[in-house]
Amino acid sequence: MATSPLASRIRPESFDDMVGQSHLVGERGVLRRFASSGRIPSMIFFGPPGTGKTTAARILAAASGMEMRHINATTASLSDVRAVAADADGILGQGGILLYLDEIQYFNKKQQQSLLEYIEDGRITLVASTTENPYYYVYDALLSRCAVFEFKPVTAKELAPFLKKTLEKIGASASDDAVSYIAEASCGDVRRALTMIENAATVTDGEITLDVAKQFVPGVMAGAFDADGDVHYDLLSALQKSIRGSDPDAAVFYLARLLEGGDLISPCRRLMVIASEDIGAAYPTAAVVTRACVESAKELGLPEAAIPLANATVMLATCPKSNSAYAALHAAEEDIKAGRGGNVPNHLRSPLFKGYKYPHDFPNHYVKQQYLPDDLKDRRYYVYGDNRTEAAARAYWEKIKEEK
Numbered sequence: 001m002a003t004s005p006l007a008s009r010i011r012p013e014s015f016d017d018m019v020g021q022s023h024l025v026g027e028r029g030v031l032r033r034f035a036s037s038g039r040i041p042s043m044i045f046f047g048p049p050g051t052g053k054t055t056a057a058r059i060l061a062a063a064s065g066m067e068m069r070h071i072n073a074t075t076a077s078l079s080d081v082r083a084v085a086a087d088a089d090g091i092l093g094q095g096g097i098l099l100y101l102d103e104i105q106y107f108n109k110k111q112q113q114s115l116l117e118y119i120e121d122g123r124i125t126l127v128a129s130t131t132e133n134p135y136y137y138v139y140d141a142l143l144s145r146c147a148v149f150e151f152k153p154v155t156a157k158e159l160a161p162f163l164k165k166t167l168e169k170i171g172a173s174a175s176d177d178a179v180s181y182i183a184e185a186s187c188g189d190v191r192r193a194l195t196m197i198e199n200a201a202t203v204t205d206g207e208i209t210l211d212v213a214k215q216f217v218p219g220v221m222a223g224a225f226d227a228d229g230d231v232h233y234d235l236l237s238a239l240q241k242s243i244r245g246s247d248p249d250a251a252v253f254y255l256a257r258l259l260e261g262g263d264l265i266s267p268c269r270r271l272m273v274i275a276s277e278d279i280g281a282a283y284p285t286a287a288v289v290t291r292a293c294v295e296s297a298k299e300l301g302l303p304e305a306a307i308p309l310a311n312a313t314v315m316l317a318t319c320p321k322s323n324s325a326y327a328a329l330h331a332a333e334e335d336i337k338a339g340r341g342g343n344v345p346n347h348l349r350s351p352l353f354k355g356y357k358y359p360h361d362f363p364n365h366y367v368k369q370q371y372l373p374d375d376l377k378d379r380r381y382y383v384y385g386d387n388r389t390e391a392a393a394r395a396y397w398e399k400i401k402e403e404k
Contacts, residue, residue: 006198007191010166011055013062018052019162019190020154031056031149035063040098042119042126044143046134047151050189053129056151057100066096066125073106078114088123097124104128105137112139119145153188153232156180162190163197167208172201174208181210185217187232187261232263236270239313244278248317255313259306268294271312282322282387289315322385331381341373364400 003009012018015025015032024031034040040060045053054070061068069084081099088097104112118124119142126146130137134148160183167174174182174197182200186193196216200208235258242250258267275290293312297305335341347355348371357367370377384394 005195006166006170007050007194010169010194011058012052013059015056015059018055018059020158021052021056021151024149024151025052025056031060035060038064040064040066040125040127042146043128044104044134044138044146044148045127045129045151046132046148048153048188049131050186050191050193051151051154052190053151054100054102057098057127057129060127061098061100064096064098066098068098068100070100070102072102073111074103076101076107078111081111081114081118085118085123088118099124099126101126101128103130104134105130105132109139112142116141116145154186154190155188156183156186159183159186159190159193163193166194166197167201170198170201172197172204172208173206174200174213175210177210178208178213181213181217185213232258232261232266235261236266239267240270240274240278243274243313243317244321246317246321248314251313251317252310255309256306259302259309262302264297264302264305267309268297271309271316274316275312277326278321278323279316279319280322280325280385281390281393282320282385283389286316286319320387320389322387322390324383324385324390328382335376335379341376343373345370345373366400368401 015029015035018025021029023029026032040063045056047053058068067087069087071080071084084097084099099118101107101115115124115126119126128138128146134143138146160179163174163179163183167179178200182193182196186196196213197208199216200212204212235254239251239254239258242254255267271290272287272294275287279286290312293308296308300308346353347357347369357369359365359367361367372379384390
C-alpha cells in the first residue's frame with residue numbers, strides 16, 4: 001500500500017509548528033496577524049521550493065474558516081478557475097473560498113487577468129505562489145490587488161532542531177553530525193531535508209550516521225555547503241562584493257563554489273546585474289559581453305558553462321567601476337515613493353500639446369528645455385563618475401551646454 005511522503009504526513013497545522021519564516025509567521029509576523037484577525041487578503045508568496053508557502057496557505061485557510069482549493073498552474077486551465085469560482089456561489093463556498101494557485105508564473109497574461117473578476121467581486125481569495133520574481137512574472141493589475149510576501153530559504157541552524165524532532169516522531173535517530181550535514185545540504189529546502197531523512201531512515205537499522213547521510217546528497221552539490229547556513233546566498237553576495245572590490249581571484253573562487261554546487265542560473269543572473277550595477281557607465285560594453293557569456297553558458301550547460309562565465313567574471317572584476325546610473329535610479333525612486341513628480345510637463349506629452357523643442361533641429365542636437373516635472377525641475381539624480389568614459393561624456397556635454 002502506498003504511503004504519502006514524510007513531508008506530507010507531518011505537515012504543520014499551525015504557525016507554531018512551522019520552521020523558518022519568522023518574519024512572516026513569528027510572534028509579530030504579518031501572516032500570523034492575518035490569521036488572528038480572520039481577514040485574509042489576496043496574496044502572492046514567492047521564494048524557493050520547500051520553504052512553507054503551501055503550508056502557510058493551508059493554515060490561513062483553516063484559521064479563517066475558508067474552503068481551500070489547490071490548483072497548479074502547470075496543468076490547470078481557465079475552466080479549473082471557473083469551477084472554483086462557481087463553487088463559491090454554492091453551499092461549499094458559504095464560508096468563502098481560498099484558491100491556492102501554485103506556480104502562477106505558468107499562467108499567461110490572459111489567464112492571470114481572468115482571476116481579477118473573481119477577486120474583485122469577492123468570490124475567491126487568491127493566494128498564489130511562485131519560485132520566480134513576481135514582479136517579472138505576474139501581471140501588474142493582479143499584483144496591485146495582492147499583498148506580496150517573500151519566503152526565504154530555511155537556515156541550517158533553524159532546520160537542525162526541527163529534523164531532530166522529526167526523527168523522534170518517526171522512531172528514528174541520527175548522529176548530530178549527520179543531522180547538521182543534512183540540514184546544510186538541503187540548501188534551505190525543508191521538503192528536501194525531510195526526504196533525505198526518510199530515505200536514510202529506511203535503509204538504516206540503527207542510528208543514521210554521517211556516512212549514510214552523505215549517500216543521499218548528490219556529489220555535485222556537496223562543495224556548495226558549509227556550516228553557517230544560507231550558503232547559497234552568501235556565495236552570491238561574496239561573488240558580487242569581490243567583483244565590486246576588483247579582486248578577480250576571489251571572484252573566480254566564489255564562482256567556482258557556486259558552479260560546483262550545480263547552480264548555473266543564479267551566477268548568470270548575478271553577473272548580469274553586476275555588469276550594470278557595479279561597472280555601469282564606466283565600461284558600458286561590459287553588459288553586452290556579460291550577456292554573450294551568459295547565453296553561451298546556458299547553451300553549453302555544465303561543466304563547460306564555467307568557461308564563458310569565468311571570462312565574464314574576470315572581465316568584470318578588472319573593469320573600471322561606476323555605480324552612478326544605479327545611484328541615480330535609487331535617488332529618483334525615493335522621490336517617486338514620496339509622491340513627487342506626478343505631472344509630466346505639457347510640452348513632453350502628446351503632439352497636441354505645444355512647446356516641445358526637437359533637439360535634432362538645433363546645433364549639436366541639443367537645446368535647453370525642462371524635462372523633469374515642475375516640482376522636481378532642479379533635481380539632480382545623475383552625477384558623473386570619475387572614470388575615463390564618464391569624464392569624457394561630462395567634458396563633452398559641459399562644452400555643448402556652455403555654448404548655449
